[in-house]
Amino acid sequence: VDGTGVDRSGVDGTGVDRSGADGNGMDDGEVFEAHRGLLFAVAYRMLGSVADAEDAVQDTWLGWSAAPRADIADPRAYLIRSVTNSALNKLRSVRARREAYVGPWLPEPLLTRVSSHAPGAPQVPDAADRAELAESVSVAMLVVLESLTPEERAVFVLREVFGFAHAEVAAAIGRSDAAVRQLAHRAREHVQARRPRFEVDPEQQRAVTQRFLAAAAGGGIGGLMAVLAPDVVLITDGGGKAKAALRPILGAAKVARFLAAIATQPYMGIEISDLAIELAEINGSLGTLISAGRAIAVVTTVVEDGRITAIQLVANPDKLRGISEGRTLPL
Numbered sequence: 001v002d003g004t005g006v007d008r009s010g011v012d013g014t015g016v017d018r019s020g021a022d023g024n025g026m027d028d029g030e031v032f033e034a035h036r037g038l039l040f041a042v043a044y045r046m047l048g049s050v051a052d053a054e055d056a057v058q059d060t061w062l063g064w065s066a067a068p069r070a071d072i073a074d075p076r077a078y079l080i081r082s083v084t085n086s087a088l089n090k091l092r093s094v095r096a097r098r099e100a101y102v103g104p105w106l107p108e109p110l111l112t113r114v115s116s117h118a119p120g121a122p123q124v125p126d127a128a129d130r131a132e133l134a135e136s137v138s139v140a141m142l143v144v145l146e147s148l149t150p151e152e153r154a155v156f157v158l159r160e161v162f163g164f165a166h167a168e169v170a171a172a173i174g175r176s177d178a179a180v181r182q183l184a185h186r187a188r189e190h191v192q193a194r195r196p197r198f199e200v201d202p203e204q205q206r207a208v209t210q211r212f213l214a215a216a217a218g219g220g221i222g223g224l225m226a227v228l229a230p231d232v233v234l235i236t237d238g239g240g241k242a243k244a245a246l247r248p249i250l251g252a253a254k255v256a257r258f259l260a261a262i263a264t265q266p267y268m269g270i271e272i273s274d275l276a277i278e279l280a281e282i283n284g285s286l287g288t289l290i291s292a293g294r295a296i297a298v299v300t301t302v303v304e305d306g307r308i309t310a311i312q313l314v315a316n317p318d319k320l321r322g323i324s325e326g327r328t329l330p331l
Contacts, residue, residue, distance in 0.1 A: 031075050032064055037330060038162075039083045041137075044329065045157045046087040048107030048142045050322040052094065056086040080164070081172045084154055088173065091150040098146075102240030104248060106312050107142040108319040109298045110329045112284050133331045134284025135195075136161040139300045139312045142283070143235075144194045151175070152187040159184050160191075196302040196310060205286050208303045209279065213288060217277070219264040224256035229307040234258065239316030242268060242297075255311065268296060268315075282323075284331060295320040 026034065039060055043053035060082040072078045098105045112134070135141055136157075145153050154173050158164045159180075164172070170180045208227060215223030234255045238244025243262070249255050266272065270292050280289040288299040298320065302310035314320065 028064070028069075032061055032079070035076060035079050039079060041329065042080065042157060042162065043083050043087045044110070045137060045142070045145070045161060046084070046153055047091060047094070048146065049094075049319075050108050050110060050327065052090050053087070056083050056090060059083075059086040077168065077171060080158070080168070084158065084172045085174075088150050088154055091153065095150075102238070103244055103246040104235045104237055105146070106235060106237035106314050106319075107139055107146075107283075108322060109139060109282050109287070109300065109314050110137075110322050110327060112137065112281050112331050113328045133161070137284045137329065137331070139283050139314075140196045140302050140310060141191075143312070144191055147194070148187055148190060152183050152190070155180055155183040156187040156191060160188060196304070202286070204306060205303050206279070208306060208308060209286050209288070209301060212301065212308055213277065213279075216259050216263050219260045221253075221256045221260050224259055225252050227308055228252040228255055229304065229309040232307075232309055232311065234311045234313070236313040237316050237319070239318060241317055242315035244313070244315055270296065283329075289323065291324075295323040298323060 036057065039057045040053055043056040044050065047053050047056065060079055063082050064079060067078070145156065148156060151173060155169055158169045158172060159166065166177050166180050166184070169184075170177045173180070175183070211227045212224070215227055230252050231250070232252050232255050234245070234249040236244035236249075245258065249258050263272065267275065267290075274292055275296065276291045278289050278291075279286055281287070282289065282298055282300055285300065287301070289295060290297040290299070297313055297315040299314075300312045301308045
């Protein structure tokens with residue numbers, strides 16, 4: 001397993017066997033299904049949307065089904081190239097739509113889980129490697145990836161997250177090896193300059209999250225101020241369909257007042273006492289799921305030095321369908 005969280009011996013962090021699913025002994029449908037998890041994982045990180053990622057995977061299936069088999073020497077390479085191109089096309093087309101979005105745009109959250117493998121298969125990534133994969137799918141990281149160009153994002157996802165060689169990435173996006181190296185360098189510098197410093201201790205993450213929930217539920221500004229960093233940023237995404245702030249809220253005092261206000265009054269017509277609030281692994285880290293028969297909101301945070309430095313709240317019902325349906329993304 002290398003530093004990207006990819007087991008180069010055959011199984012990557014998505015639970016997909018990348019070495020064995022080459023078409024030998026499998027029909028076309030089985031080959032595609034063997035790669036489906038990897039294809040969705042790539043498309044989701046490129047697009048930040050479950051629906052768009054599923055569309056990209058479906059486009060890939062249609063192309064795979066219709067392609068003459070004599071033209072496909074390497075099924076995995078063909079499928080990765082296909083899903084990447086589909087995701088690139090979608091990413092270019094959704095940019096204008098996201099610029100016209102009501103309020104801040106946040107990626108669509110998903111429940112995440114550790115991949116499971118059949119007996120005898122290679123082990124899942126260890127804690128350090130899984131942390132790399134978890135960071136790559138975090139809401140905060142997906143927000144950073146939104147600021148890349150479509151091609152930079154594709155190169156970063158394929159190269160930095162999944163560990164594909166430069167030549168493989170070049171083939172996937174139809175660029176030269178030199179161009180891919182330049183794109184990778186720009187993307188890596190951009191991400192390094194903007195990525196949050198993630199808390200590596202899951203127990204501290206849990207403790208801070210629990211303190212945050214207790215303070216928010218109590219509606220006390222003092223308790224919230226104690227757990228929020230002075231320069232904390234709160235981004236809420238309602239998409240014009242749910243109660244949310246139309247601009248990011250900056251600073252502990254303002255964030256605390258906003259959270260205290262929404263914690264003490266009905267939300268989306270539902271009394272606070274009727275809402276279920278529970279901890280859940282969301283996009284690779286501990287988050288909060290608020291529900292009432294269906295997901296009402298999802299809250300994720302970034303913890304640094306024992307305090308919360310960033311909060312993302314997704315309440316747009318269109319973005320919570322995957323959560324409500326129990327859809328999971330393996331790491």
